[in-house]
Amino acid sequence: MKALIYRGPGNKEWADAPKPTVQKSTDAIIKVLKTTICGTDLHILKGDVPTVAVGSILGHEGIGIIEEIGPGVQNFKLGDKVLISCITSCGKCPNCKKGLYAHCEDGGWILGHTIDGTQAEFVRIPHADTSLYPIPPGSDEEAMVMLSDILPTGFEIGVLNGRVKPGDTIAIIGAGPVGLSALLTSQFYSPSEIIMVDLDSNRLDIARKFGATELVNSADGRAVQRIMELTEGKGVDVVIEAVGIPATFDICQEVVKPGGNIANVGVHGKSVELHLEKLWIQNITLTTGLVSTNSTPMLLKSVAANKIEPKKLVTHRFKLNDILEAYNVFANASKEQAIKVMITND
Numbered sequence: 001m002k003a004l005i006y007r008g009p010g011n012k013e014w015a016d017a018p019k020p021t022v023q024k025s026t027d028a029i030i031k032v033l034k035t036t037i038c039g040t041d042l043h044i045l046k047g048d049v050p051t052v053a054v055g056s057i058l059g060h061e062g063i064g065i066i067e068e069i070g071p072g073v074q075n076f077k078l079g080d081k082v083l084i085s086c087i088t089s090c091g092k093c094p095n096c097k098k099g100l101y102a103h104c105e106d107g108g109w110i111l112g113h114t115i116d117g118t119q120a121e122f123v124r125i126p127h128a129d130t131s132l133y134p135i136p137p138g139s140d141e142e143a144m145v146m147l148s149d150i151l152p153t154g155f156e157i158g159v160l161n162g163r164v165k166p167g168d169t170i171a172i173i174g175a176g177p178v179g180l181s182a183l184l185t186s187q188f189y190s191p192s193e194i195i196m197v198d199l200d201s202n203r204l205d206i207a208r209k210f211g212a213t214e215l216v217n218s219a220d221g222r223a224v225q226r227i228m229e230l231t232e233g234k235g236v237d238v239v240i241e242a243v244g245i246p247a248t249f250d251i252c253q254e255v256v257k258p259g260g261n262i263a264n265v266g267v268h269g270k271s272v273e274l275h276l277e278k279l280w281i282q283n284i285t286l287t288t289g290l291v292s293t294n295s296t297p298m299l300l301k302s303v304a305a306n307k308i309e310p311k312k313l314v315t316h317r318f319k320l321n322d323i324l325e326a327y328n329v330f331a332n333a334s335k336e337q338a339i340k341v342m343i344t345n346d
Contacts, residue, residue, distance in 0.1 A: 003120030009047030020124035025072030028128035035062035048269030059119030061148035091130035146310035154181030162263035179242035
């Protein structure tokens with residue numbers, strides 16, 4: 001089969017790879033129908049995730065059809081169309097029993113990380129019964145791919161960790177796929193104001209269409225001043241960091257109001273400076289996290305009911321054989337006006 005293979009920092013190759021086989025009784029082999037590229041994949045290619053071994057197949061998002069199952073798989077059968085969760089869960093370990101699937105003792109984020117991932121013609125899914133979701137008949141396939149990772153990530157690590165409440169003023173730093181997912185799902189809780197911050201005017205325009213009430217272009221370095229002006233000097237109740245660099249984390253520390261929440265979602269490859277000398281007296285809450293995807297069943301229902309439309313995040317479409325071109329577009333998102341790229345295996 002063909003797959004996107006990691007060849008070390010800065011290097012990747014679309015090449016032949018062995019087709020995966022069932023290794024344990026709880027495995028399923030999935031023919032990938034659609035997949036996508038995540039910002040985390042770009043972090044891997046930059047060398048920010050040294051736990052990814054050279055020679056690994058990248059990718060942790062997608063949908064597909066079950067082609068083979070182990071004898072221990074009970075919830076699915078051959079031919080079922082399924083959503084692949086970015087998080088693998090055994091469902092039995094202490095962390096899984098607490099709903100902390102991200103830290104499953106025999107799973108967590110392993111696809112495209114410590115085992116081969118979804119940017120291939122086929123992928124092996126361990127613990128299939130608790131790591132796959134049936135796709136409701138008639139569902140939009142592109143919308144389903146957004147439920148693999150970015151939508152639950154923005155919701156769980158941004159909105160839920162940030163404890164967004166009705167009437168809150170929130171700021172989302174970064175209008176990329178995850179930041180926009182946080183924007184979409186924060187509206188479940190009716191915040192009074194959603195301030196979207198980004199360097200890219202195109203992404204800010206999209207954020208406006210998705211429900212942002214105020215836009216701040218941070219290219220001039222005055223994002224903090226502008227947010228404080230918009231909030232009459234008070235700051236925001238919740239600030240969601242969705243970029244993963246020191247400069248955007250600094251903005252969060254400057255604009256959170258007393259008693260507020262900083263919800264860090266971004267993947268950080270470098271240290272940040274935590275200003276406890278200012279924050280210790282502010283009664284703020286700072287959260288971080290890796291998505292557990294325990295919200296996926298609820299989000300599936302919300303998408304099926306047209307309460308949110310994550311398909312709108314897809315801006316570019318490619319064939320699987322053109323995945324290198326898709327990477328070039330996604331890596332130059334501002335120039336290409338890209339949000340999410342959809343990759344189809346025909």
